[in-house]
Amino acid sequence: MLPTEIPSKKHSFKQQQLQFRETAILDTVNQLLSQKGFDLMTMDEVAANVGIAKASLYKHFASKEALAAACMTRLLERALDTVHDLPDTNSAVENLRAVVRWAVSTHLQGTMPLLPSTRSTIQSALQNHAPYMQALGKLIEQFAKWIHEAQSKGELSVTLPSEVVLYTLFARSCDPVADFLKQGGAFTDHEITELIVETTFQGMVGQA
Amino acid sequence: MLPTEIPSKKHSFKQQQLQFRETAILDTVNQLLSQKGFDLMTMDEVAANVGIAKASLYKHFASKEALAAACMTRLLERALDTVHDLPDTNSAVENLRAVVRWAVSTHLQGTMPLLPSTRSTIQSALQNHAPYMQALGKLIEQFAKWIHEAQSKGELSVTLPSEVVLYTLFARSCDPVADFLKQGGAFTDHEITELIVETTFQGMVGQA
DNA sequence: GTCTATACGAGGATAGAC
DNA sequence: GTCTATCCTCGTATAGAC
Numbered sequence: 001m002l003p004t005e006i007p008s009k010k011h012s013f014k015q016q017q018l019q020f021r022e023t024a025i026l027d028t029v030n031q032l033l034s035q036k037g038f039d040l041m042t043m044d045e046v047a048a049n050v051g052i053a054k055a056s057l058y059k060h061f062a063s064k065e066a067l068a069a070a071c072m073t074r075l076l077e078r079a080l081d082t083v084h085d086l087p088d089t090n091s092a093v094e095n096l097r098a099v100v101r102w103a104v105s106t107h108l109q110g111t112m113p114l115l116p117s118t119r120s121t122i123q124s125a126l127q128n129h130a131p132y133m134q135a136l137g138k139l140i141e142q143f144a145k146w147i148h149e150a151q152s153k154g155e156l157s158v159t160l161p162s163e164v165v166l167y168t169l170f171a172r173s174c175d176p177v178a179d180f181l182k183q184g185g186a187f188t189d190h191e192i193t194e195l196i197v198e199t200t201f202q203g204m205v206g207q208a
Numbered sequence: 209m210l211p212t213e214i215p216s217k218k219h220s221f222k223q224q225q226l227q228f229r230e231t232a233i234l235d236t237v238n239q240l241l242s243q244k245g246f247d248l249m250t251m252d253e254v255a256a257n258v259g260i261a262k263a264s265l266y267k268h269f270a271s272k273e274a275l276a277a278a279c280m281t282r283l284l285e286r287a288l289d290t291v292h293d294l295p296d297t298n299s300a301v302e303n304l305r306a307v308v309r310w311a312v313s314t315h316l317q318g319t320m321p322l323l324p325s326t327r328s329t330i331q332s333a334l335q336n337h338a339p340y341m342q343a344l345g346k347l348i349e350q351f352a353k354w355i356h357e358a359q360s361k362g363e364l365s366v367t368l369p370s371e372v373v374l375y376t377l378f379a380r381s382c383d384p385v386a387d388f389l390k391q392g393g394a395f396t397d398h399e400i401t402e403l404i405v406e407t408t409f410q411g412m413v414g415q416a
Numbered sequence: 417g418t419c420t421a422t423a424c425g426a427g428g429a430t431a432g433a434c
Numbered sequence: 435g436t437c438t439a440t441c442c443t444c445g446t447a448t449a450g451a452c
Contacts, residue, residue: 018435035327036327037327039247039248040247040327040328040329042426042427042428043427043428043429044426044427044428052436052437053436053437053438054428054429055429055430055431055435055436055437055438055439056435056436056437058428058429058430059435059436060435063428063429064427064428064429093413114327115384117384117387118384118387118388118391119243119244119245119248119322120248121248155413156412156413156414157410157412157413157414158414159414160403160406160407160412160414161394161395161403163388163389163392163394164385164389164403164407164412165412167384167385167388167389168385168407168412170384170388171383171384171385171388174384175379176323176325176326176375176378176379176382177372177375177376177379179325179326180326180371180375180378180379181371181372181375183326184371186369186371187369195368195369195372198368199368199372199376199411200411200412201411201412201413202365202411202413203407203408203409203410203411203412203413204364204365204368204372204373204376204408204409204411205301205363205364205365205409205410205411206364206365206366206367206368226417250444250445250446251445251446251447252444252445252446260418260419261418261419261420262446262447263417263418263419263420263421263447263448263449264417264418264419266446266447266448267417267418268417271446271447272445272446272447
């Protein structure tokens, strides 16, 4: 027995509207997560900013954790897109620098949800969210490749364990230095980004 | 009219006990602040860990904010002590490295309260707490001196604005890289500390 | 100045009408 | 699947006895 009351055209339109609203929700969450982090973000706030009732939020996402996980997954997929769009002509280090540049500048625009520090309650929710973990795995795999290549070419210190490089890349994406410098008001977003990329790769001592 | 009922000896003893308990409270808070940060730390937890009733806590400190501020002030005073105890033979850069080393290793021991990121609610409470701001001012002054000296000697990149160096010093004290590496279990605390100090000053590229 | 008990608000989540 | 109204837990802070 086929359903008779809903033509497929209207169904597709409904689906689109649903999709549209979920995108709006995730945009709001993305913004709030970058401004206040998971623990300080409230569902009331999310609902108010989206312009819907809190109960409606729970029709789209089962919990605050699920909402944050969806948002973080979307972020990782965007990161993968960014990585994919890098020019083939880049060296491995140039790619790594480009990723940090993208992350810091996203952070400065206020659209970089705080990456799960060891001190937030999302941490475990993320680890149980398969799509997030899968995207993260892909990203890490790509980074590991570049790190290895850069080290074998001498573009990156060989004495540095690759984990240190990997974690440093992630950590710089939410480096509070960016916030402090922005708050100071003496630099443009672009200048701040370059300063952080530079200190990350060249250090504060600079070239001898 | 002098008080008659309390001999000065007993009074002093009472004072000592009070001091002792407050130290115990601050030790607990210090530990909890480094494990969970301000927003996730609860007063129930503090009271339980100290072994006193929550109401008693409020006899010593007026609010959660006041408690955190006292703890952070004590931390800054310890930092000042550390700075003061550095050998005179050190160069400016060596002093800066020593400070980062102290901070990271304190962090790894679980006794480094998270420095006020722009995303916590303590931020404003700290700015209104005179003792904290005064200690912070002294520390910044000393750092600024060393940064200037190091740059004029060419021990630190001259193209780097001093604010960037200053903020980076503070940021590395609560660098999540340390937590990630510790969680990985592949390195000792000492190794982690040296890796972070090294990447902070020499960068990931290393010496050409 | 320590305790037990409680007031009070905030926030995550749900009920039930439309 | 959107709304209003409500539940319930947790966390800050205080009251009041000893």
